[in-house]
Amino acid sequence: MDDGSKKDIMFERMREKKKEVKIVRRIVLVIVLVLVLIGLIGGRYVYKYITGALQPMDPDSEKVIEVEIPIGSGVDTIAAKLEENGIVKDARLFKYYVKFNNNSQFQAGTYGLTKSMTLDEIIESLKTGKVYREPVFTMTVPEGLTLKQIAKIVEKSTGISEKEFLAYVNDEATVNMLMGKYSKILTEDIKAENVKYPLEGYLFPATYPFFEEKPSLETIVNSMIQGTALNVTPxxxxxxxxxxxxxxxxxxxxxxxxxxxxxxxxxxxxxxxxxxxxxxxxxxxxxxxxxxxxxxxxxxxxxxxxxxxxxxxxxxxxxxxxxxxxxxxxxxxxxxxxxxxxxxxxxxxxxxxxxxxxxxxxxxxxxxxxxxxx
Known part of the structure; x- marks a missing residue:
């Protein structure tokens, strides 16, 4: 092969490489433009989503939705409850909004909320305890009490005798039923050989609202176990x-x-x-x-x-x-x-x-x- 042919081949290869470089540059440019466009669209979508989530779900709604906030509920639980009932759009954003504004000390109860409420109105309601359904009575169980001492409070508040309460909470059928319902909280440890009373320490100290004049023992004890579950689960x-x-x-x-x-x-x-x-x-x-x-x-x-x-x-x-x-x-x-x-x-x-x-x-x-x- 003569020198002229070699040069022609070399120049041809150079032209092909230049074409390849141009094509690659164009592809890269297109990809960058697409990514920028996606970023702009995505950013706009995120902004729109967050802005919308901070607004009332339905400004014209007058329907009252009953939302129960159990004893001992944290912000995560409350936010999930509100989203579940359609009061807020996004539980995570509600939680961040609460923390950003340094709000806390929400009160348990059954609230009447609407989709037209702003986040601030919802928070104010939960803080002040303005509930939709007022309890018939409340029962306060202070910290540091034993089962026997709690039994005295139950007797004074509900008329259920101390003896009947203690018999119920120490009954094997009651304990097994509650273990099945709260399996992550009530484990076989409560039945260990030297444990005096299976549910000792598992009835959470708090003020409990009751919406009937004579709640059953099951309702009373379940409320207190639920209080423990809510405070321990995190x-x-x-x-x-x-x-x-x-x-x-x-x-x-x-x-x-x-x-x-x-x-x-x-x-x-x-x-x-x-x-x-x-x-x-x-x-x-x-x-x-x-x-x-x-x-x-x-x-x-x-x-x-x-x-x-x-x-x-x-x-x-x-x-x-x-x-x-x-x-x-x-x-x-x-x-x-x-x-x-x-x-x-x-x-x-x-x-x-x-x-x-x-x-x-x-x-x-x-x-x-x-x-x-x-």
Whole structure:
């Protein structure tokens, strides 16, 4: 092949490459233009969607929709309920709107809402508790009560005798029925050998509205178990990832509920218990002794500390077999997110103020300093 032919072939290949480059550039340009166009259209769609979701669903609607917000519902649950009933367009956007505006403390109840309400009007209604259907009566169960103490409140509020209530909540058929209904909350742990009462610590402390004069035992107990489920469910993934159970959480939380004398103490007391558990040191918490004794005493005697009972954390290491009372949300949260300390000891002075230390010698000094004369 002569030099002229080689040059012709070379120039031909160069022309082909230039064509290929032009074609590739055109393809790239088309792709970029398409992506930009999609971005513009998508951005416009997203903007339109969000704007629409922040507006009333139907400004002309006058139909009242009854929406029930159960005891202990968080923003996620409430938002889902509102979307489910067509009051808001998007539960996630409602949740973000609530958090962005720093709104909280929504009240349980059955609300009469309309699709013409703005998000602010919906939030205001949920905060003020302006409900569509007023309860016939409410029953308040404070934090830190045992089943026996709750039974007294039920008797006073509903007329159902303490004996009848306790028989119902300890009945095997009742327990099995509730375990089937709330399988993620009520597990076989509540039937463990040394657990005194299966549902102890599982009736959530709150104010419960009732819409009939004589609610059944099933209605009353189901409402309280539902309260526990709503407050514990957000932590199920955390418990699973840390190889812990709901029973462990409520047992731990019940100790904090009985020991804490101030809101801020719960996280610190939790740290003390965690630190003791880590070094296999007995928790030595007086409320477990009183629970083992089955009676309330203003003062725990040294002889009481020696009682042989699985719940007595002076003689048995680790957590007791089950909850010793009903723990509120603050105590549950303190177990999940405790303070980070080195404390191993604490005591409450005569005014109920807790004093913490990591030194046993200092703890003894604190006893002399704050409890002398007892």
């Amino acid at each position: 932590y199920l993934d955390y418990l699973q990832s840390n190889d812990k159970s709901v029973h462990w959480l409520l047992t731990f939380a019940s100790l904090l509920e009985e020991e804490a004398t101030a809101q801020s103490d719960r996280e610190t007391i939790a740290s003390v218990f965690y630190n003791r558990l880590e070094i296999d040191m007995p928790l030595q918490t007086d409320p477990t002794v009183l629970y083992a004794l089955g009676e309330h005493k203003d003062r725990v005697l040294y002889s009481d500390l020696e009682i042989e009972d699985p719940y007595n954390t002076y003689v048995v290491k680790g957590l007791p077999p089950g909850p010793i009372a009903g723990a509120g949300r603050s105590s549950i949260e303190a177990v999940i997110d405790p303070s980070k300390t080195n404390y191993l000891f604490f005591l409450a002075d005569k005014k109920g103020v807790n004093h913490f230390t990591d030194s046993y010698n200092q703890h003894l000094k604190n006893r002399t300093l704050y409890l002398s004369g007892d």
